């Protein structure tokens with residue numbers, strides 16, 4: 565039988581052999597992966613478990629909550645509040661932060677999550693997922709506040725997602741490359757399927773919601789327009805398009821075979837920097853992408869360097885194969901330079 569490496573063993577090796585993570589972080593990631601396993605089982609029940617459909621409520625961002633948004637949120641809270649490794653949690657589905665009851669010495673970490681990403685796909689049996697990000701709690705004796713969470717993505721100490729698709733697969737980085745683990749449902753554990761995941765630097769596949777085309781800014785329009793011209797245009801090659809509408813599934817495809825994912829700022833709600841959330845969508849995904857050799861930007865700045873000012877802050881997102889992301893960044897720089905020249 566070929567040697568199977570479980571997530572547990574991988575994490576022990578990251579701690580003991582590579583000295584890459586402290587024991588407390590290893591134990592926290594174990595708890596998060598157990599929560600993902602439970603969510604996977606809930607997702608799998610579908611209509612038989614009564615988990616589909618709307619919950620009849622809205623979250624802080626005014627979005628309709630699905631039953632599974634709430635179930636996944638509760639699973640993550642319940643699993644982590646007794647772990648002893650966390651000081652507090654924050655979630656897409658909760659307005660404020662969740663302080664972990666202080667029954668132990670206070671935990672050293674902060675956990676942020678999008679409990680269920682791709683909510684519009686729940687009821688149609690298309691891949692969805694859970695996204696998570698881990699930060700260190702600043703070292704002082706005060707109680708935890710929202711300000712403690714407002715750290716740039718470059719400060720993350722662990723990040724990942726679990727996609728619930730034909731397989732449930734967990735992708736993880738602790739700053740030492742990206743590893744993927746698929747849930748063996750008979751054995752009940754995540755088993756390593758790939759370590760050192762690498763995204764090709766070039767791609768012929770883009771991922772964007774084309775129905776928003778008329779709302780984009782000129783840099784994004786130029787990039788997509790050139791892709792659409794295919795062999796006959798300046799790129800001299802044909803492009804393919806994929807849009808699953810679950811970020812977790814689109815990013816999983818890009819980590820697997822390359823591509824560029826974009827949810828840019830658009831004119832529909834000009835005062836918002838974008839649709840996706842910085843702290844529990846863009847930051848963890850951006851770090852995974854960078855750790856796999858790709859790039860992640862808001863067009864003008866590296867996502868991991870954006871200093872958050874709010875827990876539920878939004879951001880424009882362009883990430884994936886390095887050369888394509890850099891091209892979009894170049895188009896932004898050229899557009900900005902033109903605008904400056906006009907106004908000078």
Ligand code: AHG
Nearest residue numbers: 680681682683684773809810811812
């Ligand atoms: P969530 O379900 O957590 O609110 O996230 C949905 C996000 C993301 O997963 C996806 O890429 C995007 O919204 C899809 O948006 P459109 O429906 O506008 O295409």
Ligand code: MN
Nearest residue numbers: 678681682845
């Ligand atoms: Mn999401």
Ligand code: MN
Nearest residue numbers: 656678680681
């Ligand atoms: Mn969500």
